[in-house]
Every structure is written in C-alpha cells, then in structure tokens.
Amino acid sequence: MSQRTGRGVRGGEELMVPRARPDSYYGRPVLKETVWEAPDIAGYLFLGGLAGASSLLAAFAQLSGNRELPRVSKVAAAGAIGVSLAALVHDLGRPGRFLNMLRVFKVTSPMSVGTWLLTGYGPMAGAAAASAVTGRLPRVGAVATAGAAALGAGVATYTAALICDTAVPAWHEGYREMPFLFAGSAASAAGGLGLLATRPESSREAARFAVIGAAIELTAKSLLIRRLGPAAEPYQAGRVGTVMEAAEVLTAAGLAGAVLSGRSRAVSALSGAALLTASALTRFGVFEAGRVSARDPKYTVAPQRQRLAERTGRGSA
C-alpha cells in the first residue's frame, strides 16, 4: 500500500501517516480550489476581452471613415459575447437560476457589476452588429455602436477585478497589474481579429490597436512578475509557465507582424492569428496560475507569514 521503501521503514514498521509539514496540515490546501471550469471562465476572460475591445475599435474606426473593419469588429463582438453568455450560464451550479443575478446590484461583487454591464452591453453589441450586417436602422445602429463601445471598455477590464477579488493568491496579489494586463490582452485580441479578417487596406486601425495592446500586455505582465517576486512562481513554473511563455513569444511575434502588416495579406493574417492565440493563452495561463496557487498551502501561508513578520518587525503588531 505504501510506496515508501527503505527509508520509510523504521524498526520494521512502516510509517503509514505522511509526516506533517510544520507549515501545513498534511500538505492540504488552506483554500478551496475554484469551481470555475477553465473552458467556461478562462474562455470568457478571453472572449469578453475580445468583445469589449472590438466594440471600441469598431466605434472609433467607423468615425475615422473605415467601412470594412467596423462591420467585422461588430460581428466579432456580438459573436464573442453571445458565446460568453452561454459559457457563463453553463458554468453555474444551477444554470436555471442565472436570472437570480438580477435580484441585486452590489458594487462589492465584481460578478454583480459584470452581470449588469453584460446586461446592458449584450443587446447593444447585438444591435450594432445586426444593423451593420443588414444595413437597416442606421441611427439605432449608431447609438448601439456608441453604447457598446462605452460599456465595452468596462466589459474588457472588469474581469480583472472579478478574479482578483478572491482569496486566490496568484490572482489577488496581482490586482495592481491585472486590469492593464487584461486591457492590453483585449486590445491585442481585437486588433488581431481585425488583422486576420479584413483586407490590408482596411486593417490599419486594427494593426495600430494591436500594437498598442500587445505593448501594454507585455509591459503589464513583466511588471506583475517582477513585483510578485517569489509569489510569481505559479505563473512561471510547470505547464502554466510554458503557456505564459508561449503567449509572450506569440504576442511579440504578432506585435512585429502587426507593425509590418501593411505590406502583405499573409503577414497581416498570420500576426492576427498569433495575437488572438496569445491573448487566449494568456487568459488560460492566468486562470490556471490561480488554480495552482490555491492548491498548494505554501502560496497561502508563506506570504501571510512574511506579512506578520514585517508587522511585528515594525513593532505595530
């Protein structure tokens, strides 16, 4: 039964109980692991960002006289938010009760704030896309485009507060940079989709948005890792580390491609695909890093111990 041999045997008797680590209870996690499923919620972090930032890009590109890009971005936003809503309802333990979210509005709950944001944003994004595709009701379309853009900025960034307002160490401790990481990732995804799905003469705004987004994403990510120090390990080690690194390489490649994208349709499409993939990988990486950090008690206990030591050291305990 026990896999220990040799060293585990003491005086002919095997040690059946794992030795308690002094800094944990049998190595058991202090926290409960999130019940959120990665395809639903990490997927939503990506798609919600893509949708919100696409709505912003669509509105401003329309103002600058671009005709093709706004249509593509509006359809993308409506599609992404539609899938998001389905994923969010699917992730509930009791999906039939999703409307209970609308009983209250609580600013102390980013999920409540997000629910109301999506309730306003979803129909606007849908109306903007429908009007753009059919060419009907242009005035309603214009109002919906503006409304979706305004709420889109919130939809793309509130998700940072959603995950950071938890006890999960890797998420909570990253709350300073996470909103910028998510904003950058959202812009680079929206720009990437524009690069991928429009002709080069119409994708200039998308390329520039992608470059801005990718630069913000890379900067925020490196600041996050540097500030967290040893607590950044869940973002760097193992499978999550590989995912985050792949995201970084793809973001950098996509950024370079976006700068050069005016020259060729192929470069433009490739860099767009790279940026979209990178944004999705970043979200899955951040999501999994949180899961890893909740699972091992050391990520909960060590920073709290350090905080206690600092407080006692300063004599204000």
Place this chain on the structure above:
Amino acid sequence: MSSTDPAAWAGYAEHPPRVGFFTDTSVCIGCKACEVACKTWNAVPEDGILLSGMSYDNTVSLDASTWRHVAFVEQPTDSSDGVRWLMSSDVCKHCTEAACLDVCPTGALMRTEFGTVVVQDDVCNGCGYCVSACPFGVIARRESDGAAHKCTLCYDRIGDGLTPACAQACPTESIQFGPLDELRERAQARVSELQESGETRARLYLESPEDGVGGAGAFFLLLDEPEVYGLPPDPVVTTRDLPRMWRRVAVAGASLAAGALIACLGAGRRRA
C-alpha cells in the same frame, strides 16, 4: 452595541446580541460528536466514507457537506509517550467582514440578525464566487445540487433560544456558544490561565476586531501556529482591496478607450 456590529451594518435596527462560537481546542478530545450532531440536525448528506491516512481525521476538511471538521495533529516530542496530540474542531468563522457575503452576486448569502452569515438555498445559483473568496476554504459547492453550502450556526435553533447542535453535543465544552462579548472575555481568561500554567504556545485566533477579517464570530484557542491546523496565519478579507481594484480597472478601461482612439485617429488621417 460593540464597535463591530455587522447586524447593524446590514440594516437591523433592533437585533439580539451578536452570537458565536469559542472553540477551545485545549480541551478537545477528538470525539467528533460535533461532526455527527451537525450532520444529523442539519440533514447534511453523506460526504464519502474513506480512510485518509491523516491520523484519526477521515473528514479531511470543511466542505459543502462537512460543516464541522475535527483536525488531528500528531507532533513528535521528547516526552515519555513521544507524541503531542492537537485536536481542533473547525467551523465557518462567520467573519465580521465576510468575503463570501461581499462577493455573492445574487444576495443568497446574507447577514442574520445574530451577526452570523448564512446561505439562502432557494436563492443561490451556484456561481461559486464565494468558494474562491473565502480566505479559510470553508464554503464549497455541492455536486448533487450545484449550490454553495456551509455552517449556518444553526440559524433555525438559535432563533428558538437553543444552542447550536455541535456545541450542544460537545462533551468537554470545547465548543462554547453564546454572546460574542461574553465568549471573548471567557477566552481571554482561559488563554491567560494556560500561559501561566506553562502552555506558552497557547493563543487566541480571530478573536481580535483588529485582524484582517474584523474578528470572527467563531474564534479559537489554539496551542500552535494556525497553519499547523490548516488555518491561514494572517487572513485578510479580499474586499478590503476592492476599492483600489476598481480604481485600477477604471484607469485601465479609460486607457483601452484611449488606445482605440489613438489607433484610429492616426490611421484615419493618413487614409484621407
């Protein structure tokens, strides 16, 4: 009215005194009567019958279907019997500043007139936010019904003037129930007594309104560091940082909009 009066914050103008648990682990004998009484009274479903290999602890942790959990720690010592036993009955802390309640998007989690925190089962839609927000890993989602569950501090009993089932069943008064102010006084006396008798590692955990959760409605007397029992040494309610998070989200959202504007302004001019 004490300085930490969560029932008043929640809007109860007139309310009974705040009640809670003082769990004195120095007299816990690990009988698990609390676990059994809790399950029986609250009709909490069976949560697996297995041998964990963790001393006498086969319940392993608090969970959706485990609202009292007795921890067993065996510490090797130089004494004649070679081991120091630590036993502790863990429970929902009913925090003064409760993260689960703050983040609940449906209002299913609520503050009672007694200052305790309960889940309204008919409202909860199983979003799972409370599960990740709790700094103690107490509340959890039950597979069978998809909703979040935890200790109610026997809301149905205390309203009728009864003692919660676990405290009623405890044979050594390790679990004490009563008005929180009284419990805190009793706990201070007890911890002083233990320290004077040479139990230097005895300490109170979560009894102080100054701590990261504003003090707990269910607090403990421990004989070692909290992490030895699987408890966080310095928990802080996550929502204390939420105003700062919202400010940063606002700046990031504005930056995103500015980025889109800049991307389009320049491009538009060049096209024209």
